[in-house]
Amino acid sequence: MTNYIWAFMIIISVLCSFFTGKTEQLSSALLCGAEKAVQLLIKLFGAVVFWSGIMKIAEKSGLTLKLVHILSPLLSKLFPELDRDSEAFGSICMNVSANLLGIGNAATPFGLKAMSEMQKQNQDKTTATNSMVTFVVMNTASMQLIPTTIGYLRQSYGSKEPFAVIPYVIAASACALAVAVVLSLTFNRWSLWK
Amino acid sequence: MIMPVGVVLILVYGLYKKVKVFEVFTEGAVEGLHTLYMIIPTITGLIVAVEMLRASGGIDLLCTLAQPAADLLGFPKEVVPMAVLRPVSGSGATALLVDIFERYGTDSAAGKIASVxxxxxxxxxxxxxxxxxxxxxxxxxxxxxxxxxxxxxAFLMSVLLIGYN
Known part of the structure; x- marks a missing residue:
């Protein structure tokens, strides 16, 4: 899937540039894109290294395990294949908590850790497992408890009621998350050959 | 504020449980480095493709293609470019959101739908x-x-919740 999408994006943009006459911009985008990628990686660098270290402390001290106890009644239903004591399940709990609290740059390192733990138990190293699909899909739906970032952004652009949209944001993301989880679990069940 | 407090809680609990916090921290950080190393090619490939798509006018083309469907759903045309860009580029979508705020106002219907x-x-x-x-x-x-x-x-919900009331 990613193969096609990636190739499609590049092919379409080259074809498009012939019609729009933006061939110059396209060439510079090719170089700028690579530069932007490095900038983003530098931004991620600090967060990933720092939070991976912090997470290790939480894990060694048994704090992760406590979190697992709180979240496992709910999350174990979504990840039936994972052992509750596994590192993969622990990392998922950390990722979900960070997401709910709105600490996005901590959620990503925990999520990457969860993926590498799940990959260890994966038989076919190039194909996603059911748990991986459910996990990534949950991460693509925004699951913040109190989405404040958008409120602050609205405030800085002179909104009279910057936080009035927040209940709607919560409602919309709850619906999106529900759709994501239900669809992924349904499709997981359908593909029983896995 | 939540981040420093979280870090302090983890550290204090670690010390209380007699964990060698700094040693363990560096051990975990090394694992983080390895993960980063693995995502460098992925991120580079993806961002170059997104930047090319934007520069070539491909996003505009996608918007034109999405327009009839958006009209059908009552989705305001001011917000369509942002909705199209949102799944591929966070910073790109934020730039368009700010553009909507500046052009139509944060408290306009378009501004609110885009916010949600x-x-x-x-x-x-x-x-x-x-x-x-x-x-x-x-x-x-x-x-x-x-x-x-x-x-x-989420698109549909944002229109249903804001657009029709």
Missing amino acids: LAGSTDTTVYAVTVYFGSVGITNTRHTLPVGLAADLT
Whole structure:
């Protein structure tokens, strides 16, 4: 899937540039894109290294395990294949908590850790497992408890009621998350050959 | 504020449990470095493609193609470009959101719908590529269609909640 999408994006943009006459911009985008990628990686660098270290402390001290106890009644239903004591399940709990609290740059390192733990138990190293699909899909739906970032952004652009949209944001993301989880679990069940 | 407090809690609990916090921290950080190393190619490939798509006018083309469907759903045309860009580029979508704020006002219908949309969705394509890229998985099965279905749900909800009241 990613193969096609990636190739499609590049092919379409080259074809498009012939019609729009933006061939110059396209060439510079090719170089700028690579530069932007490095900038983003530098931004991620600090967060990933720092939070991976912090997470290790939480894990060694048994704090992760406590979190697992709180979240496992709910999350174990979504990840039936994972052992509750596994590192993969622990990392998922950390990722979900960070997401709910709105600490996005901590959620990503925990999520990457969860993926590498799940990959260890994966038989076919190039194909996603059911748990991986459910996990990534949950991460693509925004699951913040109190989405404040958008409120602050609205405030800085002179909104009279910057936080009035927040209940709607919560409602919309709850619906999106529900759709994501239900669809992924349904499709997981359908593909029983896995 | 929540981040420093979280870090302090983890540290204090670690010390209380007699964990060698700094040693363990560096040990975990090394694992983090390895993960980063794995996602460098994925991120570079994806961002170059997104930048090319934007520069070539491909996003505009996608918007034109999405317009009839958007009209049908009552989705305001001012917000369509942002909705199209949202799954692939977080910073690109934020730039368009700010543009909507400046042009139509934060408290206009378009401004509010765009706000709800920005708050309730995530960069789906980016998340899927980075998470699966980090472990070298190429067959992502139904992840992307389901992720995009969730985005579509958020689009529809933002219009239903703001547009019609």
